[in-house]
Structures are given as structure tokens and as C-alpha cells.
Amino acid sequence: MSTETLTDGETETKSRGFIDRVRASPFLSQLLSNRLALAGLGIIVAMLVVAIYARLTLDLEVISRSQLGTNPNRAAPSLEYPFGTDGQARALLPRVGYGAWYAMLFGTVTVGASTVLGVGLGIIAAYYGDITDNVIMRTMDVLLAFPSLLLALALVSIFPDELGLWRAVAALTLVYTPRFARVVRGAALTVLENEYVDATVALGAADPRVLVRHVLPNCLAPITVQSTLNFGLAIIDLAALSFLGFGASAGTPSWGLMLSNGVSQGLLTGVWWWSFFPGLFLALTVLGFNLLGDGMRDALDPRMREAVD
Amino acid sequence: MFPKRFVLKRLLLLVPVLIGVATLVFSILHLSPGDPALTIAGERASQEFVERIRADLGLNDPIWVQYIDFLGNVAQFDFGESYVINRNTSVREVLTDTLPVTLELALYGQLFGILFGIPLGVLSAVKQDTITDHATRVGALTGISVPIFWSGPLLILLFAQVLGILPTSGRISSVYSVVDIRVTGMVTIDTLLAGNWEMFRSAVRHMLLPALVIGVYSMALISRMMRSSMLEVVRQDYMRTARAKGQGAKITVLKHGFRNALIPVVTIIGIQFGGLLGGAVLTETVFAIGGIGTLLVEAIRVGDYPIVQGTVLTFALLFTLVNLIVDVTYSYLDPRIQQ
Numbered sequence: 001m002s003t004e005t006l007t008d009g010e011t012e013t014k015s016r017g018f019i020d021r022v023r024a025s026p027f028l029s030q031l032l033s034n035r036l037a038l039a040g041l042g043i044i045v046a047m048l049v050v051a052i053y054a055r056l057t058l059d060l061e062v063i064s065r066s067q068l069g070t071n072p073n074r075a076a077p078s079l080e081y082p083f084g085t086d087g088q089a090r091a092l093l094p095r096v097g098y099g100a101w102y103a104m105l106f107g108t109v110t111v112g113a114s115t116v117l118g119v120g121l122g123i124i125a126a127y128y129g130d131i132t133d134n135v136i137m138r139t140m141d142v143l144l145a146f147p148s149l150l151l152a153l154a155l156v157s158i159f160p161d162e163l164g165l166w167r168a169v170a171a172l173t174l175v176y177t178p179r180f181a182r183v184v185r186g187a188a189l190t191v192l193e194n195e196y197v198d199a200t201v202a203l204g205a206a207d208p209r210v211l212v213r214h215v216l217p218n219c220l221a222p223i224t225v226q227s228t229l230n231f232g233l234a235i236i237d238l239a240a241l242s243f244l245g246f247g248a249s250a251g252t253p254s255w256g257l258m259l260s261n262g263v264s265q266g267l268l269t270g271v272w273w274w275s276f277f278p279g280l281f282l283a284l285t286v287l288g289f290n291l292l293g294d295g296m297r298d299a300l301d302p303r304m305r306e307a308v309d
Numbered sequence: 310m311f312p313k314r315f316v317l318k319r320l321l322l323l324v325p326v327l328i329g330v331a332t333l334v335f336s337i338l339h340l341s342p343g344d345p346a347l348t349i350a351g352e353r354a355s356q357e358f359v360e361r362i363r364a365d366l367g368l369n370d371p372i373w374v375q376y377i378d379f380l381g382n383v384a385q386f387d388f389g390e391s392y393v394i395n396r397n398t399s400v401r402e403v404l405t406d407t408l409p410v411t412l413e414l415a416l417y418g419q420l421f422g423i424l425f426g427i428p429l430g431v432l433s434a435v436k437q438d439t440i441t442d443h444a445t446r447v448g449a450l451t452g453i454s455v456p457i458f459w460s461g462p463l464l465i466l467l468f469a470q471v472l473g474i475l476p477t478s479g480r481i482s483s484v485y486s487v488v489d490i491r492v493t494g495m496v497t498i499d500t501l502l503a504g505n506w507e508m509f510r511s512a513v514r515h516m517l518l519p520a521l522v523i524g525v526y527s528m529a530l531i532s533r534m535m536r537s538s539m540l541e542v543v544r545q546d547y548m549r550t551a552r553a554k555g556q557g558a559k560i561t562v563l564k565h566g567f568r569n570a571l572i573p574v575v576t577i578i579g580i581q582f583g584g585l586l587g588g589a590v591l592t593e594t595v596f597a598i599g600g601i602g603t604l605l606v607e608a609i610r611v612g613d614y615p616i617v618q619g620t621v622l623t624f625a626l627l628f629t630l631v632n633l634i635v636d637v638t639y640s641y642l643d644p645r646i647q648q
């Protein structure tokens with residue numbers, strides 16, 4: 001979707017140019033007028049700040065180490081320990097903060113890798129058609145025939161335990177790839193019907209050039225929406241795998257693992273804060289991505305724009 | 310007019326997908342670290358004993374022979390015997406015991422989702438862009454954002470620990486034995502068939518929280534789909550015609566709008582069934598319900614490969630079948646789909 005409608009003379013200042021461009025783009029102006037989507041964006045930015053701050057100021061080794069004997073064990077939230085302490089007397093606040101870094105980092109890698117793989121496969125399937133298309137898309141169908149968390153569970157068992165959260169990332173990347181491939185193939189098929197593609201081919205452009213310069217940019221909108229919606233899912237699925245014992249290794253400040261320990265060792269003895277705060281941050285982050293993704297999807301769908309008469 | 314040709318075509322298309330599914334499961338298990346023969350024999354077994362088991366399992370055969378054998382067995386729904394969890398019991402038997410438990414949970418979750426999701430979606434659409442609409446949409450998005458393994462424990466804490474009005478875990482109070490009255494394997498149905506009200510009450514009380522936790526997710530997706538589908542239908546010409554001929558707004562929405570808007574919602578019920586099955590794994594873990602989900606997690610943990618094969622394939626088959634049924638229903642409701 002090209003939003004460049006301005007001539008050089010009209011862009012007087014940089015900021016002016018930006019605002020005009022936003023106004024000229026039905027997608028961006030629709031998205032920015034959606035308060036829920038903006039709230040989602042706000043949550044994501046806040047979590048990113050927490051994540052980066054935690055990563056830069058905290059020492060992973062120190063917050064992972066047992067503090068038994070130094071700190072009070074299983075202390076309720078107080079001024080000194082705002083989120084309380086866990087079963088190894090570790091303060092939960094810095095651990096939950098560091099969990100944001102883990103969620104963002106591993107979520108980004110999972111979604112990034114499956115986007116790249118899925119987009120590549122989808123575009124190639126659409127462009128070459130025939131056998132290539134069939135081989136790629138039927139393989140994707142097989143992967144889509146499994147409920148996603150269950151396929152991830154089965155795939156995780158291939159990788160050695162030492163990989164920790166990385167094996168969950170690898171499994172989920174394979175699980176998410178087909179979703180991107182499907183969406184991108186559909187979008188690319190529509191783009192390929194345009195005459196400018198034929199023109200580029202007729203002018204003698206090589207396949208990679210046609211795909212990267214002409215097809216890919218015009219598929220970016222659905223790709224972005226799909227990535228945003230899957231980001232929330234990826235964070236929740238990564239935590240779920242850790243919760244079930246197939247992700248983060250012991251001691252790691254990941255939300256899923258903290259939740260798992262907090263539920264199994266603390267919840268029924270009244271230590272609610274051990275699982276409450278990691279879960280709250282997890283739910284908030286996922287909500288942020290879902291609010292933004294939902295707003296993006298609405299903004300992309302022109303049928304949703306006009307009000308009912 | 311039942312779409313026979315369409316169903317036949319869809320069934321035929323299913324065959325390559327299912328062969329692919331079986332192939333994938335076969336490769337996953339062959340790529341997994343660990344020696345099945347050693348798992349069965351135990352760490353301290355003699356070398357000859359391990360070798361004998363390896364020969365019995367056919368692990369010395371060339372890989373393609375193993376693959377063909379595997380496909381043949383899968384076609385007969387035979388996954389061999391459990392290595393560790395239920396030693397010497399056939400996987401089929403283990404699955405017969407646990408599958409109804411998971412299905413029961415999934416069905417109640419689905420029921421909850423439909424019962425609340427559809428009215429909420431309609432409400433949201435009819436009151437588009439009002440506070441009611443915004444609240445419902447935010448509620449739905451929150452519903453799919455809150456992880457089951459957080460909301461479940463918190464609800465247990467509130468209803469079982471603090472208020473003490475619902476049980477913490479399991480399917481029925483431990484004072485009852487459901488083995489003697491087993492018919493379907495679904496405890497709420499079996500107790501009802503046996504006519505034992507006390508047991509039925511206990512089963513229902515145990516089902517409330519798990520069904521709620523798993524159903525919220527379906528509810529959120531269904532209400533969202535219902536809303537957008539309703540909004541689309543409201544803009545159709547036949548709606549304007551209905552109103553132009555003098556029909557009241559309420560009747561138009563309910564009689565013409567609602568019924569047509571329901572059609573696309575049928576597909577979302579199929580698509581999110583996979584999520585429901587994944588959710589069942591987590592819900593069963595949280596509420597200590599011994600279904601196929603907890604079985605799979607345990608089997609992966611201890612390396613009980615025949616059980617892993619059996620459960621994963623059953624889940625895939627179930628998911629595929631539900632989607633087939635949904636497609637057929639859809640084509641029946643909207644004959645344009647059959648082309």
C-alpha cells in the first residue's frame with residue numbers, strides 16, 4: 001500500500017511531512033484514532049522500557065542465585081520487597097522485571113524467525129506456483145493439522161534440555177511459520193495480478209528483484225498485523241512451555257517458570273504473590289499486543305470503517 | 310440436499326494430510342534423543358536384554374522398513390504398548406481411558422463459549438461504538454490475553470481456598486468411585502446415567518472452574534467473530550429491504566441478521582478447537598485432571614514414545630475431523646461454498 005502522495009514542494013518541514021503522511025494513509029490515521037490500539041501500544045512501550053532497564057541495571061547471576069539466609073523467605077509484599085520474595089528468598093520485583101526482557105527477547109526471536117521463514121516460503125509458493133506451490137503449501141497444511149501447543153510440545157522433545165528457552169523458541173518458530181506462509185501467499189497472489197509486476201518482468205528484472213522490490217513491499221500490511229497478533233501468542237506459548245517444564249531452566253527469571261513454581265509451591269499455602277505478579281505482567285504484555293494487533297486488523301479492513309446507516 | 314460430493318472430495322484430500330501428519334510424528338520420535346530400548350529395560354539391565362528388546366521393537370531394521378511398519382500400524386490405530394507410564398498396557402487402552410476426560414472438558418468449554426460468546430457478540434454489534442461495545446471488546450481481548458495457567462490457579466485460590474465453595478482439583482470427590490458406573494468415560498454423563506444425584510452434583514461442581522477457564526478463550530473469539538459478522542450482515546441489501554417493507558428494527562436484526570451472521574461463526578468454532586485442545590493440556594495440569602493432555606506431558610517427560618505417538622496423532626486426527634465437520638456444516642448452511 002503506497003502512502004507517498006506528496007510532491008517534494010509540499011514537504012516544508014520534516015514534522016509537517018510526517019503528519020501529512022499519516023493523514024494520507026488511511027491505515028495509519030485509522031489506527032491512531034483507535035484509542036484501544038493506542039493503549040496497547042502504550043503497554044508495549046512501557047514493558048519495553050521495563051525490559052531494557054532491567055537488562056541494563058540488573059545482574060542476571062545475582063537475581064538467579066538463592067538468597068536463603070540473607071533475605072526473609074516467602075515474605076509478603078512490603079515497602080522493602082514490593083512484590084514479596086519467593087521460596088528461595090529472592091526478591092520478586094527485579095525477577096519479574098527481568099522476565100519482561102526474556103519475554104520481549106524470546107518473543108521477538110520467535111516471531112522474527114517465523115515471519116522471515118513464512119514470508120519467504122509464502123512468496124516463493126505464490127510466485128512459482130505449480131509443484132513448488134503444492135510442495136510448500138501441503139507441508140504447511142500438515143503442520144497446521146496439529147493443535148499448536150501440542151505440536152510445540154512434541155517438537156520440544158527433539159532438542160536437548162541444555163538449550164533451555166531456546167528449544168521452546170525453535171519449536172514455536174516451526175509452529176508459527178505456516179500461519180505466515182498462508183497469509184503471505186494469499187497477499188502475494190493478489191499483488192502478482194497487478195500489471196506493474198508483468199511490466200517489471202517484461203523489462204527483464206530477475207526473479208529475486210521482482211519478489212523483493214515489488215511483491216514484498218506490497219504485502220507488508222498483512223505481514224505486520226499477523227506478526228503483532230502472533231507476538232502475544234508467542235509470549236503466552238513460551239510461558240506455557242516453561243510452565244509445563246519444557247522451557248526455561250531452573251533459576252531463570254522467566255514469567256512462565258516463576259508462575260509454575262509459584263503455583264506448585266506457594267499458592268495453596270497462601271504465598272499468592274509468587275505467582276500473581278509474574279502472571280499479571282505476562283497477561284498485561286499479551287493484552288498490549290492483542291489490543292494493538294486488533295486495532296491494526298480493523299484499520300486494514302475497509303468494511304469496518306464506515307458506520308452503519 | 311446433503312453435499313455428498315463435497316464431503317467425498319474433502320475426505321480424499323484428508324488422506325495425504327494424515328500421511329504427512331504420521332510422517333512428521335515418525336520423524337520427531339526418531340530425531341528425539343534417548344534410546345527406547347534402554348528406557349524400557351531400565352538403566353541397570355544387561356546388554357543382551359537391551360539388545361533383545363531392540364530387536365523386538367524392530368529398531369535394528371532399516372529406517373524405511375520401520376517407517377512402512379509404522380504407517381501400517383497407525384492405519385490400524387495400533388501404537389503398541391506403553392513403555393513407562395502404564396507398562397504393558399496397550400496405548401489404545403490408555404487413550405480409551407483418557408480421551409473422554411479431555412473431550413468432556415473441551416465440550417463444556419465450547420458450550421460455555423457459545424452460550425456467552427454469541428449473545429455478547431450480538432450485543433456488541435447492535436450497540437456498535439457505545440460503552441457496551443467497547444467494554445465487551447476489551448473484555449474479549451482480555452479473555453484471550455490472560456493465560457489459563459494464571460487465571461486457573463487464581464480462581465482455585467478464590468473459590469476453593471478463600472471462599473471454600475468449590476473443590477480445588479480432580480473430576481469428582483475422592484469418596485466416590487466412578488469405575489463401576491463407567492459408560493462413556495465422561496463423569497458428568499456417567500453419574501447422570503447411573504441416576505446418582507450426589508455424585509452428579511460433585512462432578513458438576515468439579516467441572517465449573519475448569520470449564521470456565523478454558524471456555525473464556527472460546528467465548529472471546531466467538532463474540533469477536535459474531536460482532537464483525539453481524540456488522541457485515543447489517544449492511545446487506547436484504548436488511549434494508551426488510552426494514553423498508555416496514556418491519557421493526559429488532560425483528561429485522563434477529564430474524565434476518567442473526568441467522569445469517571451465525572454462518573461464519575461456525576468456522577471460528579472449528580479453528581479455535583485446536584486452541585481448546587492446547588488449553589486442555591494446561592487446564593488439566595492446573596486442575597489435576599487425568600486426561601490426554603496431562604498424559605502427553607508426562608509421556609514426553611519420561612520418554613514414553615508410544616504414548617507420545619498415540620496422543621499426538623489422536624489430537625491431530627481430532628482437530629482435523631472437527632475442521633472437516635465444520636467445513637461440511639458451513640457448506641450446508643451456505644451452499645455457495647461448494648462452488
